[in-house]
Amino acid sequence: MIDVHELTKRYGDKTAVDRLSFTVKPGQVTGFLGPNGAGKSTTMRMIIGLDAPTSGSVTVNGRRYAEHAAPLQEIGTLLEAKAVHSGRTAFNHLLALAQTHGIPRRRVDEVIELAGLQTVVHKCAGTFSLGMGQRLGIAAALLGDPEIVMLDEPVNGLDPEGVLWVRHLLSGLAAEGRTVMLSSHLMSETALIADQLVIVGRGRLLADTTVDDFIRQAGRQDVKVATTQAERLRALLSGPGVTITATTAEELVVLGLDAHRIGAIAAQHGVPLYELGQQTVSLEEAFMDLTSDAVEYHSAPADTAARRAA
Amino acid sequence: MTTATATAPTTTAAPARPAYKVTWLRVLRSEWTKFWSVRSSPITLVTALFLLVGIGAIASLTFDPAAAPGGNDGPPITDGAISLALMGTIFASLAIGVLGVLVSAGEYSTGMIRATLAAVPKRLPTSWAKTAVFGVVATIVTAAGALGAFLLGAAILDGEAIAMSLGDDGVLRVLAGTGIYLGLVGMWGVALGALLRSSAGGIAVLVGMLLIVPGLSSLLPASIADNVTPYLPSNAGQAVTHLNQAADSLGPWTGVAVFAGWVAVTLVAAAYRLARRDA
Ligand SMILES: Nc1ncnc2c1ncn2[C@@H]1O[C@H](COP(=O)(O)OP(=O)(O)OP(=O)(O)O)[C@@H](O)[C@H]1O
Ligand SMILES: [Mg+2]
Numbered sequence: 189m190i191d192v193h194e195l196t197k198r199y200g201d202k203t204a205v206d207r208l209s210f211t212v213k214p215g216q217v218t219g220f221l222g223p224n225g226a227g228k229s230t231t232m233r234m235i236i237g238l239d240a241p242t243s244g245s246v247t248v249n250g251r252r253y254a255e256h257a258a259p260l261q262e263i264g265t266l267l268e269a270k271a272v273h274s275g276r277t278a279f280n281h282l283l284a285l286a287q288t289h290g291i292p293r294r295r296v297d298e299v300i301e302l303a304g305l306q307t308v309v310h311k312c313a314g315t316f317s318l319g320m321g322q323r324l325g326i327a328a329a330l331l332g333d334p335e336i337v338m339l340d341e342p343v344n345g346l347d348p349e350g351v352l353w354v355r356h357l358l359s360g361l362a363a364e365g366r367t368v369m370l371s372s373h374l375m376s377e378t379a380l381i382a383d384q385l386v387i388v389g390r391g392r393l394l395a396d397t398t399v400d401d402f403i404r405q406a407g408r409q410d411v412k413v414a415t416t417q418a419e420r421l422r423a424l425l426s427g428p429g430v431t432i433t434a435t436t437a438e439e440l441v442v443l444g445l446d447a448h449r450i451g452a453i454a455a456q457h458g459v460p461l462y463e464l465g466q467q468t469v470s471l472e473e474a475f476m477d478l479t480s481d482a483v484e485y486h487s488a489p490a491d492t493a494a495r496r497a498a
Numbered sequence: 499m500t501t502a503t504a505t506a507p508t509t510t511a512a513p514a515r516p517a518y519k520v521t522w523l524r525v526l527r528s529e530w531t532k533f534w535s536v537r538s539s540p541i542t543l544v545t546a547l548f549l550l551v552g553i554g555a556i557a558s559l560t561f562d563p564a565a566a567p568g569g570n571d572g573p574p575i576t577d578g579a580i581s582l583a584l585m586g587t588i589f590a591s592l593a594i595g596v597l598g599v600l601v602s603a604g605e606y607s608t609g610m611i612r613a614t615l616a617a618v619p620k621r622l623p624t625s626w627a628k629t630a631v632f633g634v635v636a637t638i639v640t641a642a643g644a645l646g647a648f649l650l651g652a653a654i655l656d657g658e659a660i661a662m663s664l665g666d667d668g669v670l671r672v673l674a675g676t677g678i679y680l681g682l683v684g685m686w687g688v689a690l691g692a693l694l695r696s697s698a699g700g701i702a703v704l705v706g707m708l709l710i711v712p713g714l715s716s717l718l719p720a721s722i723a724d725n726v727t728p729y730l731p732s733n734a735g736q737a738v739t740h741l742n743q744a745a746d747s748l749g750p751w752t753g754v755a756v757f758a759g760w761v762a763v764t765l766v767a768a769a770y771r772l773a774r775r776d777a
Contacts, residue, residue: 202728215536236616236619237619238612238616238777239776240776252669253619254619257518257519257520258518258519258768259520259616260518260616261515265616267612269612270609271611271613272609273536275536275604276536277535280532280535281613282647284529284532284535285613285617287522287528288525288528288617288618289518290518290519291518297518328613351728384754
């Protein structure tokens with residue numbers, strides 16, 4: 189359980205985090221979302237006491253992080269910025285961290301295996317690729333076998349295989365009943381794994397909700413169907429509370445029926461479908477709608493020009 | 499994730515978790531591992547030993563009794579053989595001091611400090627442990643180096659008028675004192691690196707204070723210089739590395755105490771910054 193209360197951080201006259209309050213509930217996966225510069229990393233640094241809040245407070249499992257006898261056992265953290273000496277091997281890095289807590293060498297070997305670092309464990313961390321560095325950071329986060337795992341953009345810079353690995357790892361941790369907090373820019377990616385969403389913009393809380401509620405409120409539960417018999421399917425699906433729009437001759441966007449129903453109806457009437465799926469883009473759009481006022485760095489000219497051209 | 503919420507409440511019989519705990523001794527052990535696991539540590543220590551023993555051997559070998567004592571083409575040999583054997587102390591002090599700076603500032607330049615402070619969020623234990631580990635290692639290694647340099651010099655100068663043996667008055671004090679001085683220089687490097695959070699800055703201040711400032715003090719009016727010069731870090735600290743003190747020098751142990759004071763003040767400033775500032 190992480191309890192963030194009225195947390196504020198100013199760097200000079202720049203307010204990075206602005207009276208932010210939320211809780212990360214035990215046994216759940218909480219996605220921490222916001223555009224660039226929203227204050228996600230700053231909040232995470234304050235949670236483990238690397239940066240001191242200007243005002244407000246934050247506790248981890250009921251206490252300030254620094255007051256725990258074995259902080260790595262309470263919460264394991266992957267930070268955004270590199271946190272390893274480039275001249276030290278991965279093994280010695282993990283060993284030195286483990287020794288502060290009396291964590292046995294056996295556990296060091298365990299996390300090395302878990303992170304798939306066996307082949308590079310005696311290489312200097314400075315020679316690691318982005319992905320290997322990220323794995324090392326995750327291995328360090330898991331060292332203390334912590335109740336809470338907090339990861340700042342864990343898939344940042346990972347290749348598709350690495351992304352999949354992180355996703356499986358997090359599902360595994362969640363399935364063991366651990367608390368997971370992960371930050372991201374991507375709503376669609378986060379919605380796959382999170383239960384709870386905390387959305388911030390310009391340091392302020394924009395939404396604290398469940399993924400299900402967010403999707404429901406986003407109100408864009410539309411399903412995209414592609415078929416060679418668009419007109420026929422349209423007739424079959426239409427009914428009260430169902431809105432159907434045709435995007436192209438063979439594509440329909442259906443609002444008011446879920447993919448299950450549409451598939452069943454199509455099969456029942458022998459309408460061949462070659463695509464059927466929930467419109468995940470809409471989730472991203474809802475996220476962007478929510479945060480658009482709070483976006484720190486607008487990529488205005490190039491972006492709008494491109495959109496107009498499209 | 500629905501699986502998480504479905505399974506979480508049922509896992510009541512979680513296996514007993516081991517009771518980990520951060521202790522002073524464990525932080526020391528961690529800093530010990532950290533110190534020996536970057537290549538610059540053994541390399542720089544060997545360099546310091548090489549300078550200490552090598553320069554002493556060269557000075558002893560090139561000693562020309564006809565030109566001494568007080569010849570114009572060399573430093574006055576006031577202390578006899580031991581001052582020749584320990585001619586490398588100043589060079590070794592640079593190597594040790596630089597390594598000290600790297601030990602602490604390296605954590606900031608690489609980002610390691612964030613992992614360190616995440617593991618030991620009370621912060622100050624890491625600083626004390628780091629200083630202690632390097633102080634002890636540097637003292638022991640350089641005291642051994644000084645002993646080696648002296649024995650080598652004694653063998654080379656055997657039979658000369660200035661030759662000395664280990665049992666002579668003050669010799670052991672000078673050898674141990676050299677280790678203590680260099681150990682303190684190392685700790686001062688650690689403190690400066692932590693205070694400035696920059697390798698380049700720490701090395702510049704260290705070298706400047708050890709080598710350049712004592713020379714500059716001669717530019718001061720004599721009345722002031724006489725009261726300031728002996729208290730400068732390297733002048734004070736080096737008193738114990740000489741068999742006989744110059745007229746304007748502090749006594750050997752007073753000098754050690756004064757230099758230790760410089761180190762302590764810097765350490766406290768570094769600790770204050772560590773405790774207060776965002777990492
Ligand atoms: N040490 C610092 N000094 C000054 N300003 C800072 C510092 N750290 C962060 N900031 C500022 O605070 C704001 C929040 O930064 P933060 O890194 O927390 O955002 P973020 O949500 O993690 O962004 P991103 O998604 O790009 O990682 C930014 O405007 C940033 O420039
Ligand atoms: Mg960030």
